Amino acid sequence: MALLQIAEPGLSAAPHQHRLAVGIDLGTTNSLVATVKSGAATVLPDEHGRSLLPSVVRYRDDGRTIVGFDAQAEQSRDPNNTIVSVKRFMGRGLADIQDVGRSPYRFVDAPGMVQLVTRAGHKSPVEVSADILRSLRERAEASLGGELIGAVITVPAYFDDAQRQATKDAARLAGLNVLRLLNEPTAAAIAYGLDNGAEGTYVVYDLGGGTFDVSVLALTRGVFEVLATSGDSSLGGDDFDHRIYCWILEQADLHGLNAHDTRLLLTRAREAKEALTEHADTRITAVLSDGQTIDLQLSQATFHAISKTLIDKTLLPVRKALRDARIGAEDVKGVVMVGGATRMPQVQKAVGDFFGRPPLTNLDPDKVVALGAAIQANVLAGNKGDDEWLLLDVIPLSLGLETMGGLTEKIIPRNSTIPIARAQEFTTFKDGQTALSVHILQGERELVSDCRSLAKFVLRGIPPMVAGAARIRVTFQVDADGLLAVTAREMISGVEASIEVKPSYGLSDDEITRMLSDSIAHVADDINARKLREAIVDADSLLDALDAALASDADLLDEAERATLDAAMQALRDAIAAESTKDINACSHKLNQASEPFAARRMDRNIQRALTGKNIETL
Amino acid sequence: MTADLFSDFQQDHFALFGLPRRFALDGAALDTLWRTAAAQVHPDRFASAGDAEKRVALMAATRVNEAYQTLKSPLARARYLLMLAGVDTAEETNTSMPPAFLMAQIEWREAIEDARHGHDVDALERLSRQLRQDMCAMEDELGAALDERHDHDSAALLVRKLRFLEKLDQEIGDAIEALLF
Numbered sequence: 001m002a003l004l005q006i007a008e009p010g011l012s013a014a015p016h017q018h019r020l021a022v023g024i025d026l027g028t029t030n031s032l033v034a035t036v037k038s039g040a041a042t043v044l045p046d047e048h049g050r051s052l053l054p055s056v057v058r059y060r061d062d063g064r065t066i067v068g069f070d071a072q073a074e075q076s077r078d079p080n081n082t083i084v085s086v087k088r089f090m091g092r093g094l095a096d097i098q099d100v101g102r103s104p105y106r107f108v109d110a111p112g113m114v115q116l117v118t119r120a121g122h123k124s125p126v127e128v129s130a131d132i133l134r135s136l137r138e139r140a141e142a143s144l145g146g147e148l149i150g151a152v153i154t155v156p157a158y159f160d161d162a163q164r165q166a167t168k169d170a171a172r173l174a175g176l177n178v179l180r181l182l183n184e185p186t187a188a189a190i191a192y193g194l195d196n197g198a199e200g201t202y203v204v205y206d207l208g209g210g211t212f213d214v215s216v217l218a219l220t221r222g223v224f225e226v227l228a229t230s231g232d233s234s235l236g237g238d239d240f241d242h243r244i245y246c247w248i249l250e251q252a253d254l255h256g257l258n259a260h261d262t263r264l265l266l267t268r269a270r271e272a273k274e275a276l277t278e279h280a281d282t283r284i285t286a287v288l289s290d291g292q293t294i295d296l297q298l299s300q301a302t303f304h305a306i307s308k309t310l311i312d313k314t315l316l317p318v319r320k321a322l323r324d325a326r327i328g329a330e331d332v333k334g335v336v337m338v339g340g341a342t343r344m345p346q347v348q349k350a351v352g353d354f355f356g357r358p359p360l361t362n363l364d365p366d367k368v369v370a371l372g373a374a375i376q377a378n379v380l381a382g383n384k385g386d387d388e389w390l391l392l393d394v395i396p397l398s399l400g401l402e403t404m405g406g407l408t409e410k411i412i413p414r415n416s417t418i419p420i421a422r423a424q425e426f427t428t429f430k431d432g433q434t435a436l437s438v439h440i441l442q443g444e445r446e447l448v449s450d451c452r453s454l455a456k457f458v459l460r461g462i463p464p465m466v467a468g469a470a471r472i473r474v475t476f477q478v479d480a481d482g483l484l485a486v487t488a489r490e491m492i493s494g495v496e497a498s499i500e501v502k503p504s505y506g507l508s509d510d511e512i513t514r515m516l517s518d519s520i521a522h523v524a525d526d527i528n529a530r531k532l533r534e535a536i537v538d539a540d541s542l543l544d545a546l547d548a549a550l551a552s553d554a555d556l557l558d559e560a561e562r563a564t565l566d567a568a569m570q571a572l573r574d575a576i577a578a579e580s581t582k583d584i585n586a587c588s589h590k591l592n593q594a595s596e597p598f599a600a601r602r603m604d605r606n607i608q609r610a611l612t613g614k615n616i617e618t619l
Numbered sequence: 620m621t622a623d624l625f626s627d628f629q630q631d632h633f634a635l636f637g638l639p640r641r642f643a644l645d646g647a648a649l650d651t652l653w654r655t656a657a658a659q660v661h662p663d664r665f666a667s668a669g670d671a672e673k674r675v676a677l678m679a680a681t682r683v684n685e686a687y688q689t690l691k692s693p694l695a696r697a698r699y700l701l702m703l704a705g706v707d708t709a710e711e712t713n714t715s716m717p718p719a720f721l722m723a724q725i726e727w728r729e730a731i732e733d734a735r736h737g738h739d740v741d742a743l744e745r746l747s748r749q750l751r752q753d754m755c756a757m758e759d760e761l762g763a764a765l766d767e768r769h770d771h772d773s774a775a776l777l778v779r780k781l782r783f784l785e786k787l788d789q790e791i792g793d794a795i796e797a798l799l800f
Binding site for chain 2: 019149179180220223225316319320323376379380381382388390391392416417418419420421422444477479480541542545546588589591592593595596599600603606607610611612
C-alpha cells in the first residue's frame with residue numbers, strides 16, 4: 001500500500017500528488033472501472049486482462065462470496081444463490097418488480113425495498129451491489145497501487161431518488177467515497193464530446209442490460225448542458241434475451257421449468273442474441289435437467305419480429321425527451337449509441353430511421369460510460385486537466401407533495417437543471433391544527449397512488465391558529481447528485497422539520513457504518529488506521545484548498561479574521577502531526593466553520609468578476 | 620462575519636446577471652451569462668474542497684439556477700417583474716376573465732378532447748404548435764404592457780391568461796404522453 005505524503009506545516013502541499021480516483025459503471029449485466037492515467041482515460045482490466053466484470057454475485061456454501069466471471073459460470077448450477085441483474089431491484093418494492101416469476105429468486109418484501117433470500121441470509125440489493133463495487137474497488141486499488149480518494153458512480157439518468165440513494169448507499173457500503181453520482185448518458189457525452197470536439201445538439205441513446213435512457217444535450221464550448229432526459233428504468237438487453245427465451249419455450253412446448261433450466265435457457269438466449277449481431281441465423285442447443293434436448297434454429301428476421309415492440313418502446317421516451325427539449329429530430333446533429341444492447345443491428349436501424357441519419361457507433365458502447373465517469377472523477381478529485389468543462393444536468397422526474405384529495409402538487413418540474421431549490425407555502429386545514437404531514441412524491445402523474453412515494457414526515461408544534469392562518473413553507477433542495485432534501489418551516493412561529501429523503505428502507509448512516517466496519521474487520525484490516533488515513537486525506541485537501549484560496553483572495557479578510565483562520569489551520573496541522581483521528585476531525589470541522597464566510601465572499605467575488613468580464617464583452 | 624454572506628446574491632435576479640430590469644430580454648445573452656456564472660459556483664468545482672465551500676457552492680449554484688429559470692420563462696419573468704413592482708398577480712384568487720377569452724378556452728379544450736378520444740397524436744402535436752404561437756403573441760403583448768406602457772393591471776391580466784395557456788399546453792403534453800405510453 002502506498003504511503004501518504006504529508007506536507008510539512010506551513011508549506012503548501014500543492015502541487016500535490018496525483019489523487020487516485022475512478023469512474024465506475026455499475027451496470028445491470030456488466031460493470032467496469034476506469035481511471036485517467038497520464039491524461040488518458042482507460043478501463044482497468046482484471047488480472048486476466050478482462051475489462052468487464054459481469055454483475056453477478058454468488059453466495060457459496062463455504063461462506064465465500066464470489067463476483068464476476070466465476071459467479072457467472074456457476075449461475076445455472078446454483079441459480080437461487082447466484083444473483084444476476086440486481087440493478088433491476090435497486091430501490092424497488094415487491095410490487096414494482098414486473099413478472100416476479102421470471103427470475104429464479106425468492107423475494108421477501110422488506111419495507112420499501114425487496115430482499116433476496118440466499119443461503120447467506122436475506123440480501124438487500126444494496127448489499128449485493130456493494131459486493132460488485134467492492135470487487136471493482138479492489139481491482140482498482142491493486143492496479144493503481146494505492147487507496148482511492150473517491151469514485152464517480154454512474155446511474156441511469158431515469159433513476160428516481162430511491163434508486164439513486166440505494167446506489168450511493170451501496171458505494172459507501174463498499175468503502176467508496178462517492179465524489180458524484182453521474183448520469184450514464186451524460187458520462188457518455190463527456191467521453192464522446194471531449195474526444196470529438198462536438199458542438200451542437202446531440203442525443204445519447206443508452207440501451208443497457210436492464211435500463212434505457214435517452215438524453216438530449218447541448219454541447220457548447222466546454223459546457224455539456226442536458227436539455228431533457230427520459231427513459232424506462234426497467235427496459236434493456238435482458239428483455240431481448242427474455243423474448244428469445246419465451247420463443248424457445250413456445251417452440252419446444254416447455255412448461256413449468258425449474259430454476260436451473262430457466263437460467264440455462266436464459267443464458268442460451270443471451271448467446272443467441274449476441275450471435276445474431278454478426279450472423280443471419282444461429283442454433284440454440286441445450287440439455288435440460290430431465291434429459292430433454294433442445295435444438296432450434298433462430299433467424300435474425302424472427303428475432304427482429306419478436307423484439308420489435310421492445311424497440312418501439314424505446315422510441316417513446318425519445319419522442320418525449322425531444323418534446324421536452326422543444327426540438328425536432330431534424331435539429332439533432334448526432335445520435336451517440338451507448339450500452340451493449342445497441343450493438344443489435346435492428347436497434348441501430350430503428351434509431352437511424354427515426355433520426356434520418358446513421359447513429360454514431362465509433363466508441364465502444366460497453367466502455368464509454370465508465371470512461372466518461374473516469375474523466376469526471378479525475379476533475380472532481382482535484383487533478384485538474386488542461387481542459388475545463390462544466391456539466392449541467394437535470395432531474396429526470398418531477399418532485400412534488402401530496403395535497404388534499406390524494407392529488408400531487410408538483411414543486412420541481414422534471415428536466416430542471418440541478419442543483420435547484422423551490423419553496424411553496426401551504427396552510428392548515430382545520431382550526432387549532434398543530435401538525436402537518438408532508439408526503440414527498442416523484443413522478444408525472446396527478447394521482448398520488450400513481451407516483452413513487454419517497455418519504456413522509458410530520459411537522460409538529462405548530463401553534464394553534466384558525467384554519468388557513470399558518471404559513472408553512474416547504475422547501476425542496478436537489479443537490480448535484482440529484483438527491484433530494486426537504487425542509488418544512490412554519491413561518492410565523494419558526495417551527496422547523498427537515499428530512500434528507502432516505503426512503504423508509506434506506507440504510508441509516510449508523511447501519512452503513514456498522515456494516516462497513518464489519519466487512520473491514522472481516523478482512524482483518526485495521527479500521528482505526530484506515531480512519532486515520534481517511535481523516536488525514538480529507539484534512540490535507542481542506543488545507544490545500546484554503547492555501548490556494550488565501551493565495552488569491554486574502555484581501556477579502558481583515559487582520560483579525562485572517563488571524564482566526566491561520567490559527568484554525570495551524571491547529572489542524574498540529575492535529576495531523578500528532579496523528580489523532582479525533583483531533584483531526586474536530587479541527588477540520590472547526591476550520592470548515594471558520595472558513596465559511598470567506599468561502600461565501602470568494603464565491604461572490606468570482607461570480608461578479610466572471611459576469612463583469614462577460615458584460616463588457618457582450619453588451 | 621456571517622452578516623455579509625451572499626451580499627451580492629441577495630440582489631434581484633436581473634441585477635445578479637447584470638441585466639436591465641425589464642421584460643425584453645436577449646435569451647442568448649442570458650444563456651451565456653448563466654453558463655458563465657454556473658461555471659464559477661457549480662458544486663463540481665468544489666468536489667474536493669472543504670465542507671464550508673461545498674455548502675456555499677450548493678447555495679450559490681442553486682441561486683444562480685433559480686435566477687436563470689425565472690428569467691428564462693416569459694411567464695415567470697413577467698410574474699417576477701410584477702412582484703418586484705409590488706403587484707400581486709392573484710393567479711389563484713382572481714379567476715375573472717373576459718368572455719371571449721373563456722370561449723376560446725372552451726374551444727381549445729374541446730379540440731384537445733376530440734383529439735384525445737380519436738387517439739390522434741398528430742392532431743395534438745398540431746394543437747400544441749398552434750398554442751405555442753398564441754403564447755408567443757401574448758408574450759409580445761406582455762412586453763408592450765410592461766416595458767412600454769408600464770400598465771401593471773393589464774400585465775397582471777396577461778399573466779393570468781398566459782397561465783391558462785400554459786396549463787393547456789401541459790394538458791396537451793399529458794394527452795400526447797398518455798397516448799404514446
